[in-house]
Amino acid sequence: MKRSLFILLLLFILIPFKTFALIEVDITRGNLNPLPIAVSPLSIDENSRKNFEKILQKKNIGSEISIVVEKNLKTSGLFNPLNKDAFLQAPDIANLKPRFEDWNLIKAQALITGKVNFVEEKLRVEFRLWDVLAGKEMMALAFTTVPNNWRRVGHIITDKVYERLTGEKGYFDTRIIYVAEEGPKTRRIKKLAIMDQDGANNKFLTLGNELVLTPRFNPTSQMVTYLSYFRNLPRVYLLDIETGMQEVVGDFPGMTFAPRFSPDGKKIIMSFAKDGNSDIYTMDLENRIVEKITDHPSIDTSPSFSPDGKYICFNSDRSGYQQIYIMNSDGGNVKRISFGKGLYGTPVWSPRGDLIAFTKLHKGKFYIGVMRTDGSGERLLTENFYQEAPSWSPNGRVLIFYRETETDDKGEGFSAKLWSIDLTGYNERLVDTPTDASDPSWSSLLSN
Amino acid sequence: MNRSLIISSVLHVILIMITAMSLPFLAKKPVDLPPIVSIELIQITDKTNIPFAPKAKKIIEKIKEKEKKLVSEQAPPKKVKKIKPDSIPMPEDKVEKIEKIEEDKQNPEKIDNEVKQVSEFEKDELFDPNNIAALIDKSKEESAETTNKTDKITQDQERNIENFGLSLSEEDALKAQIFGCWSIPLGLPYNENLLVRIKLKLNPDGTVSQSEILDHARMNKPGQGFYKVLAESALRAVKLCQPLRVPTTGYERWKELQLNFDAREMLEG
Numbered sequence: 197m198k199r200s201l202f203i204l205l206l207l208f209i210l211i212p213f214k215t216f217a218l219i220e221v222d223i224t225r226g227n228l229n230p231l232p233i234a235v236s237p238l239s240i241d242e243n244s245r246k247n248f249e250k251i252l253q254k255k256n257i258g259s260e261i262s263i264v265v266e267k268n269l270k271t272s273g274l275f276n277p278l279n280k281d282a283f284l285q286a287p288d289i290a291n292l293k294p295r296f297e298d299w300n301l302i303k304a305q306a307l308i309t310g311k312v313n314f315v316e317e318k319l320r321v322e323f324r325l326w327d328v329l330a331g332k333e334m335m336a337l338a339f340t341t342v343p344n345n346w347r348r349v350g351h352i353i354t355d356k357v358y359e360r361l362t363g364e365k366g367y368f369d370t371r372i373i374y375v376a377e378e379g380p381k382t383r384r385i386k387k388l389a390i391m392d393q394d395g396a397n398n399k400f401l402t403l404g405n406e407l408v409l410t411p412r413f414n415p416t417s418q419m420v421t422y423l424s425y426f427r428n429l430p431r432v433y434l435l436d437i438e439t440g441m442q443e444v445v446g447d448f449p450g451m452t453f454a455p456r457f458s459p460d461g462k463k464i465i466m467s468f469a470k471d472g473n474s475d476i477y478t479m480d481l482e483n484r485i486v487e488k489i490t491d492h493p494s495i496d497t498s499p500s501f502s503p504d505g506k507y508i509c510f511n512s513d514r515s516g517y518q519q520i521y522i523m524n525s526d527g528g529n530v531k532r533i534s535f536g537k538g539l540y541g542t543p544v545w546s547p548r549g550d551l552i553a554f555t556k557l558h559k560g561k562f563y564i565g566v567m568r569t570d571g572s573g574e575r576l577l578t579e580n581f582y583q584e585a586p587s588w589s590p591n592g593r594v595l596i597f598y599r600e601t602e603t604d605d606k607g608e609g610f611s612a613k614l615w616s617i618d619l620t621g622y623n624e625r626l627v628d629t630p631t632d633a634s635d636p637s638w639s640s641l642l643s644n
Numbered sequence: 645m646n647r648s649l650i651i652s653s654v655l656h657v658i659l660i661m662i663t664a665m666s667l668p669f670l671a672k673k674p675v676d677l678p679p680i681v682s683i684e685l686i687q688i689t690d691k692t693n694i695p696f697a698p699k700a701k702k703i704i705e706k707i708k709e710k711e712k713k714l715v716s717e718q719a720p721p722k723k724v725k726k727i728k729p730d731s732i733p734m735p736e737d738k739v740e741k742i743e744k745i746e747e748d749k750q751n752p753e754k755i756d757n758e759v760k761q762v763s764e765f766e767k768d769e770l771f772d773p774n775n776i777a778a779l780i781d782k783s784k785e786e787s788a789e790t791t792n793k794t795d796k797i798t799q800d801q802e803r804n805i806e807n808f809g810l811s812l813s814e815e816d817a818l819k820a821q822i823f824g825c826w827s828i829p830l831g832l833p834y835n836e837n838l839l840v841r842i843k844l845k846l847n848p849d850g851t852v853s854q855s856e857i858l859d860h861a862r863m864n865k866p867g868q869g870f871y872k873v874l875a876e877s878a879l880r881a882v883k884l885c886q887p888l889r890v891p892t893t894g895y896e897r898w899k900e901l902q903l904n905f906d907a908r909e910m911l912e913g
Contacts, residue, residue, distance in 0.1 A: 221815055223906065225823045225909065226828035230827075362829045362873065
């Protein structure tokens with residue numbers, strides 16, 4: 197009796213351990229489909245609506261802002277804003293307490309609602325982000341600004357939503373500076389121009405009397421450095437976008453290329469030819485002291501700092517062909533990182549620090565690609581007849597570059613346009629500009 | 645006097661004999677258990693190599709047979725089993741209670757099976773007498789054989805349950821479903837340890853009655869924004885995928901599941 201009891205006890209102890217072993221399933225893949233999101237028009241009361249209509253000549257500023265948000269989310273390629281016709285709940289009610297079943301029904305996984313008010317001549321916007329599947333609020337914020345800033349409010353809302361849902365900072369409240377080009381190819385007028393990242397608010401910053409090249413944003417402020425030819429001599433300028441103040445950094449001899457800021461914005465790094473040899477130099481903007489970084493008989497150009505300022509990537513033909521190299525910021529420890537077939541140029545270090553974007557020429561085709569900072573994991577994102585000069589979005593997720601079309605036999609059909617592509621390589625988009633455009637540079641976030 | 649001495653000594657000898665016989669018997673039992681563990685690898689390959697559909701049919705048939713047979717062997721518990729599926733869509737508490745009852749029953753079943761395993765070998769050896777008996781009564785032989793077969797199947801399955809949880813094909817079906825539901829947040833860094841472990845309690849129809857993030861504390865720590873985003877996306881995937889594609893049988897083994905969401909492979913590109 198005791199024995200059988202003992203055996204039974206033993207079995208009760210042993211068997212449950214086996215059956216209760218928790219099954220683990222590893223989920224290592226998912227889909228890259230854009231997340232379905234519903235952007236409900238921001239609700240607005242009648243009084244506010246009339247006031248804004250007077251000031252901004254927009255019938256319903258609430259829905260205008262939501263259109264900006266929707267367009268931003270769509271161009272990111274990571275979200276799929278749902279058609280407003282399918283929405284079952286009115287904006288004003290949705291903002292208070294959404295009926296999640298209704299939003300679930302149209303397959304929305306996230307929902308943006310909000311309210312616009314006219315408060316003391318200012319625009320006050322409240323918005324909320326809801327997780328439809330969990331049925332809870334993920335975020336709620338409010339902004340107050342001058343009415344004319346309404347587009348920026350849309351961009352800031354998108355940045356917040358983007359950050360909350362993807363985990364990385366957005367890039368929507370930013371601007372792009374580029375060279376606007378007009379006229380026939382032989383007598384091209386080139387002007388400096390700036391616009392919001394979505395192409396709105398386009399403005400020309402120079403008149404076009406002088407040739408301008410390679411504008412680059414300071415990563416820490418709204419300052420731009422660019423190259424211009426004055427009496428056929430290359431000159432490096434600094435331009436403060438906020439104030440319009442412009443200053444000459446210096447005249448440089450021979451071929452000068454692509455001045456670019458250091459990550460702290462205190463130095464400019466560029467290449468120029470001295471005694472017929474192109475090397476890389478930095479210039480301290482405070483004391484204007486120029487320092488030679490590379491000293492090699494080959495042509496070294498296109499330098500770009502890593503975001504921590506410790507390394508520089510650049511391009512050099514010291515191996516016989518143009519390839520990408522990295523070195524310490526003082527010029528030591530030069531290492532070649534690109535070993536693929538073809539020529540590599542215009543390396544740009546990602547603001548995230550993990551990748552280097554480049555232009556590659558191989559068998560008559562131009563590619564924009566990325567590689568890790570040790571040269572591994574090279575990925576070509578896009579291929580075309582002619583394209584170059586990639587510039588990173590501030591979050592290191594999207595590249596903007598320019599692409600030229602081929603001229604036909606009659607010398608016509610030439611165009612240069614800005615394009616953007618994200619790191620997946622699938623989301624390639626034309627960025628609308630009123631004129632032809634080249635040499636884009638992406639600013640840091642304005643709201644930070 | 646002598647007589648009583650003899651009786652007592654005989655009884656003592658018997659007692660000593662019983663303890664001497666039973667103790668090695670107890671010691672042998674654990675020795676019998678290990679072979680069950682060592683056999684299993686062969687059965688994984690069987691599962692993976694054999695086309696799914698015919699197997700599933702067989703299994704379903706066998707399960708039906710099992711149920712019939714079990715009814716004859718253990719009539720009262722089976723009736724309770726039948727009641728359970730009806731009560732399944734009820735709230736969590738009830739489901740848990742039912743689960744417990746099922747476990748209790750399963751244990752006795754397992755004991756039966758283990759005993760049968762021993763008896764199986766015996767049967768193999770002693771098969772001739774059975775055959776002789778079968779010659780006398782063919783109907784009895786048939787039933788004996790079928791019970792043997794079904795017993796084998798239940799043993800196979802339970803070995804899988806004990807050692808592997810879900811079969812590879814069952815796991816693949818579940819994975820494929822969740823792959824489709826999980827929108828990976830593409831902004832996450834690929835070089836950080838971002839593994840989200842979610843423990844699920846499932847209802848028999850595959851719906852989720854409870855989901856719990858195992859490192860929940862990490863979600864609200866500062867600087868763990870990426871982890872939070874990944875965890876939320878994983879929870880969305882689970883909710884979106886309901887009901888999960890779980891096996892039609894063996895609720896006991898998958899009523900609790902742990903899903904490990906790891907996006908590194910995808911983010912590295």
